[in-house]
Amino acid sequence: xxxxxxxxxxxxLGQLDAILKQVEAFDVAVAxxxxxxxxxxxxxQARVAIGFTLRAACPLAGREIVSFRGDGDAAFPxxxxxxxxxxxxLAAIPDADFxxxxxxxxxxxxxxxxLDLPAAEYYQMYAVPNFFFHYSMVYAIARQGxxxxxxxxxxxxxxxxxGFTFDTQ
Numbered sequence: 001x002x003x004x005x006x007x008x009x010x011x012x013l014g015q016l017d018a019i020l021k022q023v024e025a026f027d028v029a030v031a032x033x034x035x036x037x038x039x040x041x042x043x044x045q046a047r048v049a050i051g052f053t054l055r056a057a058c059p060l061a062g063r064e065i066v067s068f069r070g071d072g073d074a075a076f077p078x079x080x081x082x083x084x085x086x087x088x089x090l091a092a093i094p095d096a097d098f099x100x101x102x103x104x105x106x107x108x109x110x111x112x113x114x115l116d117l118p119a120a121e122y123y124q125m126y127a128v129p130n131f132f133f134h135y136s137m138v139y140a141i142a143r144q145g146x147x148x149x150x151x152x153x154x155x156x157x158x159x160x161x162x163g164f165t166f167d168t169q
Contacts, residue, residue, distance in 0.1 A: 004098050005060055005123065006090045009053035009131070013087050015156050016135060017080070020046060022149055023142050024076050030145030031076065035137060042141040043074050049134035050079075050086050056127030057090055059106045060119055061097035 023030050023042065031043045040048065051067060058065040068085035070078040106122040108115050117126065142149050152158040 004095050005053075005057040006093050006095070006098075008128070009057060010087060010090055011156065012131070012135060013050065013053060013083060013090075015154060016046060016049060016138060017083055017087075019138060019142055019147075019149055019153055020076065020079060020083075022153065023145070023147050026147045027145065028076070030142060030147055033141050033145050035141055035144065039137065040134075042138055042145075043076070043079055045134045045137040045141065046079055047074065047082065049131055049138065050082055052127060052131040052134065053090060054086060055108065056123060056131065057093060059108075060101045060104065060123055061093050062101075062104065063093075063097070 032041045034041045047069065051069070054067060055065055066089060068082045070081060101119045104119040106117055106119055110126065115126065139149060139154050150160065152160065
């Protein structure tokens with residue numbers, strides 16, 4: 001069984017939505033935190049992660065890259081709107097659009113680097129790792145800010161009993 005880009009991203013965008021709601025409910029100030037001064041704050045990390053799903057899926061499906069980023073609204077309502085529109089767009093891409101994607105090449109930029117990669121390399125070595133980098137930063141900043149999120153929130157698969165802690169010795 002093959003997991004299409006849309007299935008992968010829709011699953012983790014759902015997890016991102018849940019983490020953002022936990023951040024908002026816990027302390028909205030966490031949304032402006034950064035792991036390091038030269039890194040994006042939590043909500044910008046979320047926006048980049050959301051954008052990477054479209055930067056990955058669109059060219060692999062033979063489509064132009066779209067964006068649902070609002071007019072600079074980087075607060076929770078804008079992020080939720082972008083997330084909702086992105087998920088709806090991805091869900092509407094038929095799996096058949098990814099047929100033959102291995103024959104495609106993707107041209108894009110990575111910072112100031114110009115990339116021209118075979119689709120499989122682009123997806124596996126660039127797009128997915130970059131999505132998970134920014135998604136992981138959201139999770140890490142939330143944890144650092146005291147938001148009670150765990151591995152189950154990150155991946156949606158793990159389950160632990162209430163009060164469970166890892167022995168760190």
